[in-house]
Amino acid sequence: MTATKGLEGIVATTSSVSSIIDGVLTYRGYNIDDLAENATFEEVVYLLWYGKLPNRSELDRLLKDLSENAAIPAEIIDQIKLYPKNVNSMAALRSAVSSLALYDEEANDMSKEANLRKAIKLQAQIPTIIATFARIREGKEPIAPKAGVSIAENFLYMLTGKNPEKIAVEALDKALVLHADHELNASTFAARVTVATLSDIYSGVTSAIGALKGPLHGGANEAVMAMLEEIGTVDNVANYINEKLANKEKVMGFGHRVYKNGDPRAKHLQKMSQELGKITGNLNWYNMSIQIEEMVTGQKGLKPNVDFYSASVYTSLEIPRDLFTPIFAISRTSGWTAHILEQYDNNRLIRPRAEYTGPLHQVFVPIEKR
Numbered sequence: 001m002t003a004t005k006g007l008e009g010i011v012a013t014t015s016s017v018s019s020i021i022d023g024v025l026t027y028r029g030y031n032i033d034d035l036a037e038n039a040t041f042e043e044v045v046y047l048l049w050y051g052k053l054p055n056r057s058e059l060d061r062l063l064k065d066l067s068e069n070a071a072i073p074a075e076i077i078d079q080i081k082l083y084p085k086n087v088n089s090m091a092a093l094r095s096a097v098s099s100l101a102l103y104d105e106e107a108n109d110m111s112k113e114a115n116l117r118k119a120i121k122l123q124a125q126i127p128t129i130i131a132t133f134a135r136i137r138e139g140k141e142p143i144a145p146k147a148g149v150s151i152a153e154n155f156l157y158m159l160t161g162k163n164p165e166k167i168a169v170e171a172l173d174k175a176l177v178l179h180a181d182h183e184l185n186a187s188t189f190a191a192r193v194t195v196a197t198l199s200d201i202y203s204g205v206t207s208a209i210g211a212l213k214g215p216l217h218g219g220a221n222e223a224v225m226a227m228l229e230e231i232g233t234v235d236n237v238a239n240y241i242n243e244k245l246a247n248k249e250k251v252m253g254f255g256h257r258v259y260k261n262g263d264p265r266a267k268h269l270q271k272m273s274q275e276l277g278k279i280t281g282n283l284n285w286y287n288m289s290i291q292i293e294e295m296v297t298g299q300k301g302l303k304p305n306v307d308f309y310s311a312s313v314y315t316s317l318e319i320p321r322d323l324f325t326p327i328f329a330i331s332r333t334s335g336w337t338a339h340i341l342e343q344y345d346n347n348r349l350i351r352p353r354a355e356y357t358g359p360l361h362q363v364f365v366p367i368e369k370r
């Protein structure tokens, strides 16, 4: 038995949720470029869960279901109030999502209907948890979700207490579309491994949030912004990047296990970053990003991934840096739950092997003689 480090190139399951073929990303066969330009996030959620684009009445039904399930239990709000104020926001989300199961009578009902209802609750309540956490840690009262608006609009409203600008809603909605699913990425794999034991959907999504948190995965968008803030101005980019590359350090937001000729999502976020920079009158983050891209691509041949330009997009939307990865989780909940439902539909325990590299034939020595 020979191990493949990082399971690179290993095909671990079949899936009809999304595909990456020859560098082209599709959700259920629809090209991401098409969806980014034309679909709303809720249409994409429907597409991922049901395998087809919704007609008007199907979409209205989903919007109603999401709206009616967006409020979180009072016990979760009370629990968030007890979290330390400076706690990592993904750790807070992971804890609160795990706790949601405690207040859902259907948590252990494994019927398809109950699992779909739980997917709706998770998709609707995760934005509310994040906004609630963000307000409580600042000593503010949480804001209840509004009925009849999109997830993107509701999230910005619950975060700030103000009705967001149309342009901000559209930008966040497009970012949600772009992050919704991505074949067998690390967090989706974690979700599938968890539920393949026939554990519940809340356990699957909690595992996924834990996997997304790391800087090699979803945590990279926050790391990109930390880097941009550290660099400060365009004039400092060259020295900073040259030093990083000379020290063989990774530049966050670059590289990808699957894409070697560029991440098809990055160009949409780059365009949004520039447009929002013009609107806010601050193109500093965008200009720095462009120069970093030129250097890292020029010197290492590495292209930006989805996380690179999302950092400046979210900053232009005045979203605090440590909410970037939780926003990724809002979007990816649609993909995680679609994959979980698919796993339940055709389940087999996921249990690979390890190549043993430790000593063999050890002789047991009693504790007194060690």
Ligand code: ACO
Pocket (backbone or CB within 6 Å): 006, 215, 216, 217, 218, 220, 249, 250, 251, 252, 253, 254, 255, 256, 257, 258, 300, 302, 305, 306, 307
């Ligand atoms: N900056 C500098 N060098 C890099 C980078 C980078 N961002 N990414 C890869 N490399 C180099 C590595 O140092 C390594 O070089 P070596 O062969 O000389 O040692 C080589 O490219 C291969 O890198 P690995 O880390 O082995 O590639 P892997 O496929 O395992 O990792 C990953 C992919 C994790 C995305 C990697 O490119 C990385 O760490 N990027 C930065 C973090 C990041 O942006 N993550 C978000 C990914 S997208 C997402 O999850 C949503």
